[in-house]
Amino acid sequence: MFCYQCEETLNGTGCTKNGVCGKKEDVADLQDDLLYVLKSIAFYNSKARANKLNEAKTDEFILDGLFATVTNTNFCKADIQSMIDEGFDIKDGIKKKLLSAKVIDEGSSSSFPRWIKEKLLGAGPKAGEPLPLVAKVTAESLTSINTGIFATENEDIRSLRELLTYGLKGMAAYAHHARVLGYTDDAISTFTEKALLATMDDDLGVAELVPLVLECGSMGVTTMALLDKANTSTYGNPEPTAVNIGVRNNPGILISGHDLRDLEQLLQQTQGTGVDVYTHGEMLPANSYPAFKKYDNFVGNYGGSWWKQKEEFEKFNGPILMTTNCIVPPKDSYLDRIYTTGVVGFDGVKHITANKDGTKDFSAIISQAKQCKPPVQLEEGTIMGGFAHVSALSVADKIVAAVKAGQIKKFLVMAGCDGRHKERDYYTEFAKALPKDTVILTAGCAKYRYNKLDLGDIGGIPRVIDAGQCNDCYSLVVIAQKLAEAFGLKDINDLPVSYNIAWYEQKAVLVLLALLSLGVKNIMLGPTLPAFVSPNVLNVLVDNFNIRPNSTVEEDMNVLV
Numbered sequence: 385m386f387c388y389q390c391e392e393t394l395n396g397t398g399c400t401k402n403g404v405c406g407k408k409e410d411v412a413d414l415q416d417d418l419l420y421v422l423k424s425i426a427f428y429n430s431k432a433r434a435n436k437l438n439e440a441k442t443d444e445f446i447l448d449g450l451f452a453t454v455t456n457t458n459f460c461k462a463d464i465q466s467m468i469d470e471g472f473d474i475k476d477g478i479k480k481k482l483l484s485a486k487v488i489d490e491g492s493s494s495s496f497p498r499w500i501k502e503k504l505l506g507a508g509p510k511a512g513e514p515l516p517l518v519a520k521v522t523a524e525s526l527t528s529i530n531t532g533i534f535a536t537e538n539e540d541i542r543s544l545r546e547l548l549t550y551g552l553k554g555m556a557a558y559a560h561h562a563r564v565l566g567y568t569d570d571a572i573s574t575f576t577e578k579a580l581l582a583t584m585d586d587d588l589g590v591a592e593l594v595p596l597v598l599e600c601g602s603m604g605v606t607t608m609a610l611l612d613k614a615n616t617s618t619y620g621n622p623e624p625t626a627v628n629i630g631v632r633n634n635p636g637i638l639i640s641g642h643d644l645r646d647l648e649q650l651l652q653q654t655q656g657t658g659v660d661v662y663t664h665g666e667m668l669p670a671n672s673y674p675a676f677k678k679y680d681n682f683v684g685n686y687g688g689s690w691w692k693q694k695e696e697f698e699k700f701n702g703p704i705l706m707t708t709n710c711i712v713p714p715k716d717s718y719l720d721r722i723y724t725t726g727v728v729g730f731d732g733v734k735h736i737t738a739n740k741d742g743t744k745d746f747s748a749i750i751s752q753a754k755q756c757k758p759p760v761q762l763e764e765g766t767i768m769g770g771f772a773h774v775s776a777l778s779v780a781d782k783i784v785a786a787v788k789a790g791q792i793k794k795f796l797v798m799a800g801c802d803g804r805h806k807e808r809d810y811y812t813e814f815a816k817a818l819p820k821d822t823v824i825l826t827a828g829c830a831k832y833r834y835n836k837l838d839l840g841d842i843g844g845i846p847r848v849i850d851a852g853q854c855n856d857c858y859s860l861v862v863i864a865q866k867l868a869e870a871f872g873l874k875d876i877n878d879l880p881v882s883y884n885i886a887w888y889e890q891k892a893v894l895v896l897l898a899l900l901s902l903g904v905k906n907i908m909l910g911p912t913l914p915a916f917v918s919p920n921v922l923n924v925l926v927d928n929f930n931i932r933p934n935s936t937v938e939e940d941m942n943v944l945v
Contacts, residue, residue: 385399385402391911411464419531422471426446435482440568443570449471454556459711543916551604553890558604559610564742599901605858605861619648622770623674627668634758635755637704641667641705642853644670651676660682661679661682663684665688666829668685671685684766686759697718699760700718705725710829723748723749736749771846780866791843796825796881796944797825798824798830802829810937811833816834816837820847824847830885833886855891857895857898861902900925907929907932
């Protein structure tokens, strides 16, 4: 095992036995194998796509396979093994279709690139010779193949390949959520296949991989825009909302993760049952969507960020539904009342599968909730949310006027992820130390470090403008672009905006790449720099985008404000 895809990787270097996240060594190795299988599928499916023989179910499988390997998503060995087995069936099915259509010739290697023959099919023969291994790479034979990170020996090539891979994982997560709501874009899957194959192509060096990484960021913008359209078309535009953080005296169900369709179905099925529904973690922004406000048993948000769930889930008393990533190994005290769904999985946790039409039956959760005590109250009051781009831009004139009048001197984009390590207190202290003529623009669970502080407002404009989930960083981009237009600026880097971004996992990697693809510069990144970025690749990012690590509140305040 070797894994360094998240910010909390062991000693800032890499997890080599068990993951800091709780992922076991055998699961980590299987996830490497699954990525290898997805690359094999991508090779055949790219040929199928070019000949209009591809199927939507293959695109879905590739994206969900990538999503399943995102940090804190699926810890279940049986789930990953099942995906590997299914992947080989899918690959073989596509290959048979290509053979039948005479797109490929099993008796010749001439139609296969050298690196495909060597890496996906075994040691390749010379052109024109039989290619017997084309049908013989199986789940069982994976044990003889190096599918891990260090299969790439060159440090800089490895760094760029992993950066691209992690960007793809983040993109896959967002594309998954859009697809659940019926929104897809063939360009996303086309690029995913192209990028997966690029991570195997030894003919691509640094000069070729850097533009491809930025292209991943550009496709990330496309994907986040698609998800924004899916969410707002289905549930309405988020509106400024004071979200309740207290509890009522009814039994409840706590829903965490990011999937709004799961929340919708849960709310529909709990109507009239006497069971309340609360959001947790990244599901907080759901409280601001108009479509969900009609449910009188939708109470508000319970608790804080993902890493506090062991304490908060225990005190909630009722069942918990994990809809996407951000699950951590559960404590025995609530193991019998936590459920997973979608691509999420954990050994010993009950899983709810979707029907063929995408609907889910949550009756088991509801039945269990009725037997539970109400949640223990953790806090009381409200927190403001719902400032996605439509709401924020509805008061753009007011914001521009406040800037021109000198009431607002600076906007600080403090978006991204939260984490459990003590050094993340930095973001709370940074927010507290900001001058009163600054406004924080946020999205993602990083907000939990400061969204409950009493920072006040500037002429009615909240000093914390929360755009929503991590994917709603797209809203922050739209807001910045529209403000640049309002000020008559051609370059968003000329806006009075600074970036102090926190990252944790691969969706944040995609958001960073998205910002870079849009030409955003001078980003401060923390609490530590990614372990998978080599010194030379870091130099490229510094030279071209002036990315820098955060340091102390005092030093960074002098730079950013």
